[in-house]
Amino acid sequence: MPEPIKNLIGKYREKEKEIGKRLSEFSAKKGDEELYAELAFCMLTPQSKAKRCWAAIEELRERKLLLSDDIEGIASVLQKKVRFHNNKAGYIVGNRKIFLDDGKMKIRQKLSSFGNANELRAWLIANVKGYGWKEASHFMRNVGYGNEIAILDRHILRNLARYGVIKEVPKSLTPRKYVEIEDKMKKFCKKNNIPLAHLDLLFWSEETGEIFK
DNA sequence: ATACAGAGGTGTTCC
């Protein structure tokens, strides 16, 4: 039996302000290096803890490795904190080139060149190594393009099942299933007057006890 | 000490 939605609404009222504040931080204007830090962060998170991933990004920046081509150097930093460090180090270096324009990295320019969120996401999935639907959505939320998309990871899916938005957590997420569940989540939000991005952070904080990234 | 689940999954290959 799903848990009553009333319980969820109650929790939302308690945390609404804090969630809104966090989201406004995500939307704050970021420069291209900051944007690449967020892009790289989302390359790291699969199968790794978000906090450790962010610590790795900080260390890469301190050591001037984040924007370098030193794959081995990057991998050695990742090794202590992040799973699949060799592949991910390669992604961090390789994914930079898709934003190059005249030899300079222009991420903001690229991101703002799309007509809507779905077009941007499709481009990210097709071009950013290490990004699928979930990570592309995660990145977009973190840089202020995530108001109309869902970040369907295992925690969110578990909570969607918990409140009866979906019958059960699917074993795997195909693109079609992703869109289908995202649509259900959107409708649920509309009906209950909770912004999509707010619900995501609420579910996340439910599971981890805090509002992070 | 040792085992085992869990960590905001995605790429590649094969059929």
Add this chain to the structure above:
DNA sequence: TGGAACACCTCTGTA
């Protein structure tokens, strides 16, 4: 054309 199976390859928390 889409899906299953396997690769990636490691630390933390818990018992």
